Amino acid sequence: MGKAARTTTDRHPPSILHLVKQVQYKAYVRLESVLNPLGVTAVQFRILTTLSTRPNMSSAELSRLYDVKPQTMIKQIALLESKGLIDRRVSSANKRLLELSLTAAGKDALKKLQKDTRALEAELLTPLDGDELEILRGYLTRLLESLSAPNGNHGADIEEFTPEYSRPGVQRP
Incomplete structure (x- = not known):
């Protein structure tokens, strides 16, 4: 007899980092087609x-x-x-x-x-309604502030191009 299909409750949810990277990659491919x-x-x-x-x-x-x-x-x-x-x-x-x-x-x-x-x-972003967009924007802004703040100093200003910090190897936006 064959293996039974695993139900979604048996699996671990996908990694957030994996999901972010997949969305980023697919959006990047679409962006290149617009810029090309x-x-x-x-x-x-x-x-x-x-x-x-x-x-x-x-x-x-x-x-x-x-x-x-x-x-x-x-x-x-x-x-x-x-x-x-x-x-x-x-x-x-x-x-x-x-x-x-x-x-x-x-x-x-x-x-x-x-x-x-x-x-x-x-x-x-059409799959998201207005409220969901604002929630997503808020979450992403908080994460960006957290990751952009030098020495864990949260609350850094968010700009389209964040200030340059001394961490090597990180491409700045």
Whole structure:
């Protein structure tokens, strides 16, 4: 005789970390499909978004913010510059520093990308009603505050791009 099917009460519930990672991965795949028509990757979208809120950053500042090697950031900057989405210019404060800013085409592309990503977010969240969305947002915000706070200091401000902390190997949003 064959094995009896296990009932859901016999199994352990799935790990929260596993569920979060699966949702993140599936959302990332969908995000890439939204960004792809404009020839931008998720990493490049984040760089464009950062430069829209923090103009005149250097590639070194961006690499520290995202905790990646400067060479990795320079490669992404070169790709964005070749697409005409960002511009590099010599800093007026330090002639050895190149500051990055969005071009007019970069601003236009970012507006379209933001519109498309907001539409994707709305689509991905359709299984949840308004109250559930607010509850989820509250839980995620609390978790992010907890994980973002240096030395366990809860209550850190939540921004789209959290402050840079000294923990190596963690890519910043």
